[in-house]
Amino acid sequence: MPFTNQEQLFFCLLFIAGCMPSPSPGKKTVTTDTIITAAMAPAEQQMVMPADSLPVDIEEDSLVIPADAEIRILKASKEVTSRHNIPEFNSWKLSNADIEKIFRNSCPTSDATIHDLYNTLECEIKGEVIINKVTYHYIINAGAWFYLYNEHHSYTYICPAENCRSLFLDHEQSPEED
Structure with a gap:
C-alpha cells in the first residue's frame, strides 16, 4: 500500500531532522522547497521558497574525534x-x-x-x-x-x-x- 502525500512529507521531515537513518552517508544541501516538493505528487508541487534561496547544509554523519587528533x-x-x-x-x-x-x-x-x-x-x-x-x-x-x-x-x-x-x-x- 503506497504512502499518502502527508505520510511521505512526515517521513521526509524525519529523515532531514536526522531521526531516520540515511540510505547513503554523505552531505546534502537542502532547501525547504526541496523538502516540500519531494513529498508531493507532481500535480501538487509548488515552490515554497524561490529557486535561488540560500541552501541549508545538513551533515548526515557524525564526527568521531580520533585518539591522535590535534x-x-x-x-x-x-x-x-x-x-x-x-x-x-x-x-x-x-x-x-x-x-x-x-x-x-x-x-x-x-x-x-x-x-x-x-x-x-x-x-x-x-x-x-x-x-x-x-x-x-x-x-x-x-x-x-x-x-x-x-x-x-x-x-x-x-x-x-x-x-x-x-x-x-x-x-x-x-x-x-x-
Missing part, C-alpha cells in the same frame, strides 16, 4: 544558569587538559539519547577549540554530554568513559530511573 583549546568559560545557589555548580571546573580528555574519550550520540538518558544541568563550560585544524565552538554540560559545532556542522557527544566520570557532576541514567 586538539587545542582556545577559550573556556563556565556559565551557571540556575537561579538556586547549588554548591556543586559553583565548585565545578574543568581545566584545558580536562576538556581535551573529554573530547578524546567521547563518542557521538543523538539528541534523543541525551534527552532519554542524561540530565541537562544548569552548569556548562562554553568555549572554542581547534580539532585537526578545524575551529569549533563547544558547550560541555555538567551532565556528561556536550555539543561541538561551527557554521556548517553540529555534533552531539557523550563521555561515558570511566576515566571521565570524575569530570562531571552527573552521569548516564538508567531508563528505570525516570
Whole structure:
C-alpha cells in the first residue's frame, strides 16, 4: 500500500531532522522547497521558497574525534544558569587538559539519547577549540554530554568513559530511573 502525500512529507521531515537513518552517508544541501516538493505528487508541487534561496547544509554523519587528533583549546568559560545557589555548580571546573580528555574519550550520540538518558544541568563550560585544524565552538554540560559545532556542522557527544566520570557532576541514567 503506497504512502499518502502527508505520510511521505512526515517521513521526509524525519529523515532531514536526522531521526531516520540515511540510505547513503554523505552531505546534502537542502532547501525547504526541496523538502516540500519531494513529498508531493507532481500535480501538487509548488515552490515554497524561490529557486535561488540560500541552501541549508545538513551533515548526515557524525564526527568521531580520533585518539591522535590535534586538539587545542582556545577559550573556556563556565556559565551557571540556575537561579538556586547549588554548591556543586559553583565548585565545578574543568581545566584545558580536562576538556581535551573529554573530547578524546567521547563518542557521538543523538539528541534523543541525551534527552532519554542524561540530565541537562544548569552548569556548562562554553568555549572554542581547534580539532585537526578545524575551529569549533563547544558547550560541555555538567551532565556528561556536550555539543561541538561551527557554521556548517553540529555534533552531539557523550563521555561515558570511566576515566571521565570524575569530570562531571552527573552521569548516564538508567531508563528505570525516570
